[in-house]
Every structure is written in structure tokens, then in C-alpha cells.
Amino acid sequence: xxxxxxxxxxxxxxxxxxxxxxxxxxxxxxxxxxxxxxxxxxxxxxxxxxxxxxxxxxxxxxxxxxxxxxxxxxxxxxxxxxxxxxxxxxxxxxxxxxxxxxxxxxxxxxxxxxxxxxxxxxxxxxxxxxxxxxxxxxxxxxxxxxxxxxxxxxxxxxxxxxxxxxxxxxxxxxxxxxxxxxxxxxxxxxxxxxxxxxxxxxxxxxxxxxxxxxxxxxxxxxxxxxxxxxxxxxxxxxxxxxxxxxxxxxxxxxxxxx
Numbered sequence: 001x002x003x004x005x006x007x008x009x010x011x012x013x014x015x016x017x018x019x020x021x022x023x024x025x026x027x028x029x030x031x032x033x034x035x036x037x038x039x040x041x042x043x044x045x046x047x048x049x050x051x052x053x054x055x056x057x058x059x060x061x062x063x064x065x066x067x068x069x070x071x072x073x074x075x076x077x078x079x080x081x082x083x084x085x086x087x088x089x090x091x092x093x094x095x096x097x098x099x100x101x102x103x104x105x106x107x108x109x110x111x112x113x114x115x116x117x118x119x120x121x122x123x124x125x126x127x128x129x130x131x132x133x134x135x136x137x138x139x140x141x142x143x144x145x146x147x148x149x150x151x152x153x154x155x156x157x158x159x160x161x162x163x164x165x166x167x168x169x170x171x172x173x174x175x176x177x178x179x180x181x182x183x184x185x186x187x188x189x190x191x192x193x194x195x196x197x198x199x200x201x202x203x204x205x206x207x208x209x210x211x212x213x214x215x216x217x218x219x220x221x222x223x224x225x226x227x228x229x230x231x232x233x234x235x236x237x238x239x240x241x242x243x244x245x246x247x248x249x250x251x252x253x254x255x256x257x258x
Contacts, residue, residue, distance in 0.1 A: 037063055040070040049254065050151055050247060051076040056083035056113070061090035068115045069098050077116030079150055081143065081243050088113055110142035110242065114150065121154035126180025128155050128249045131169075131196065133162030133186035136211045140242040141185040144207060147246025148183075153253055163191045169199075176200055181253055183245045187211025190222025197231035203252065206236045207245045 012018035031043030041052040054067045064080050064087070071078040083091065088106040095104045095115055104115045128148050132141040138159055145155045156179060161169040169176075169192075176182065182200065185207040186192040193206035206229070208222035215221060219239035226236045237244040 035066055035070060038067060040067055042071060042073070045076050050250065051078050053147075053243065053247075054078070054080035054113075056080045056087065056111075061087045062094065064113070065091045065094035068095050068104075068113065072099065072115050075116075077114065077118060077150060079115075079147065080113040081111070083111050083113050085111075107142070107146060110139050110146055112143060112146055114146070118150060119152045121149070122152045125153055125253050127178055128153050128181045128183065128253055129176050129179035130155055130157050130183045131161055131176070131185065131192065132159040133184075133188070133192040134211065135160050137185045137187055137209050140207055140209050140240050141183070143242030144183050144185065144246035144249070145242075147243050148250045148253075151247070151250035151254075153250055161192070162186065162188075163195055166195070169195065173199075176202075181205065181249045183207060183249055185209060185242065185245075186226075187219060187222050188216060190225035193226050193234050193236075194229040194231045197229065197234045202233070204231075204234045205245045205249055206234050207242060208236070208239050210240055 013020060032039045032041050045051045052071055054064055056064050064083065068078050068080060068091070083106070085108055091113055092104050092106060099115060103117065104113070106113050130141050130145040132138050141157070141159060145157055148155050156175055158172045158175060161172060177200065179202060182196055182202045183205045184193040184196050187209035188211060190208050193204050197204045206226040208219045208226055210219035212219070212221065223236065223239055226234060237248065
């Protein structure tokens with residue numbers, strides 16, 4: 001349940017506008033709802049400040065739709081990752097019938113489904129810069145950027161600034177300096193996070209991608225390069241894990257728990 005909705009419910013009970021039994025009905029379904037194929041964690045937003053996210057890969061359209069509807073009942077905006085376009089079309093039809101077509105959308109580049117209203121950026125929080133080394137890294141970078149935005153952060157996207165043309169990175173120096181945190185997404189040899197950490201006094205969250213030729217080993221080469229960075233201040237998430245990077249950046253950028 002969205003913490004804001006929980007507070008509203010308690011205020012309504014206190015003011016006599018909502019009955020105790022009605023409030024109990026909403027609360028008794030915490031901390032999860034058993035859907036048979038999954039247990040929707042409706043309590044996660046209260047515990048961690050971010051709703052449960054649905055990993056769409058390997059799930060049917062009906063399963064994804066059911067989870068999005070259940071997780072969104074308490075007022076949270078919910079996210080499904082790694083959703084193919086054809087599956088997304090089916091999910092949207094089912095979810096739109098419950099919450100309205102204007103409240104669900106598919107982002108094809110990062111393969112994300114968003115159900116609910118995207119929150120405005122909290123002006124009390126700093127900017128998160130999301131950098132991609134190349135254009136091929138943008139899908140993972142977008143997954144990170146959208147995840148951070150859904151947590152109420154302002155995100156600055158700076159794409160295609162890899163080390164093969166380092167002047168492109170230098171040209172964006174002022175924008176990167178304004179950020180409080182930097183997410184750097186790179187495949188191939190994965191060198192960009194080290195360069196960024198060596199140039200800017202900001203925490204760097206590095207995301208290796210599976211982009212590259214055979215010896216890149218599906219992103220393992222980039223992962224090892226980032227783990228062996230000689231520049232201080234680089235933390236590394238798993239290969240292609242844009243969501244994990246966006247979530248970590250959002251947590252670090254949070255001034256206080258909602």
C-alpha cells in the first residue's frame with residue numbers, strides 16, 4: 001500500500017468518514033495477497049519506500065496483469081520489467097479494463113510496463129545522471145532512468161559518451177557535475193565507469209551490459225572490468241540490471257523515508 005494512501009485512510013477513520021470495518025478490510029490484506037501463482041507483496045512500499053516490481057520475463061500476460069492490478073490497488077504506481085511488446089499489448093488490455101487506459105503505458109525501448117501515475121520529481125532530492133557508453137546500451141540505461149523517476153527523482157539522460165570518443169563525455173561535464181549520483185551503463189570492455197569516477201567527485205553505480213562481440217562473454221568482460229576499476233567510488237550491479245541500478249540510486253538519493 002502507498003504510504004500516502006495509508007495516512008489518508010487513517011485520517012478518514014479518525015474523522016469518521018470511513019468506517020472501522022472498511023478500513024480493516026483494506027488493512028487485513030497486508031502484507032501480501034495470495035494469487036495462487038504468486039504472492040503479491042503489498043507491504044513492500046511501506047517497508048522499503050518502493051512497491052514490489054514485477055519481473056515480466058517468463059510470466060504470462062495474465063499473470064503480469066493480475067500482479068499489476070493487485071499491487072496497484074493501494075494507490076501505488078507499479079512497474080513490470082522485461083516485458084516483450086506482444087505480451088505488453090495483452091497486459092495493457094487487461095489492466096486498462098480495471099484502472100483505465102490512460103493509467104497504463106508501455107515503454108518499448110527499456111521493455112517496461114508502468115501502471116499508475118508517474119510521480120513528480122521531489123525538488124528536495126538531487127539529480128541522478130544516467131550515462132550510456134553507446135547507443136546499444138540505451139535500453140538498459142532507460143530501465144535505470146525510468147526506475148529512478150518512478151521513485152520521485154529527477155533524472156538527466158546523457159547517452160553515447162563512451163571512451164572511443166572521450167571528447168563526447170567532456171562536452172557534458174557541466175551537466176554531470178550538477179548531478180548528485182551517476183549511473184554509468186557500458187558494454188564491450190566496460191571502461192566508462194572508471195573514467196567517470198576518475199573525473200567526477202560523485203558516487204558511480206556501474207552497470208555492465210551484454211553488448212559486445214564474442215570475447216565480451218555476454219557482459220562478463222565488462223563486469224570484471226568494472227569490478228577491477230582502479231578509480232575509487234565505483235559500485236557495480238549485475239549484467240543488464242538497469243532496474244537494480246535505478247533502485248539503488250533512488251535509495252541513496254532519498255533524503256528521508258516517505
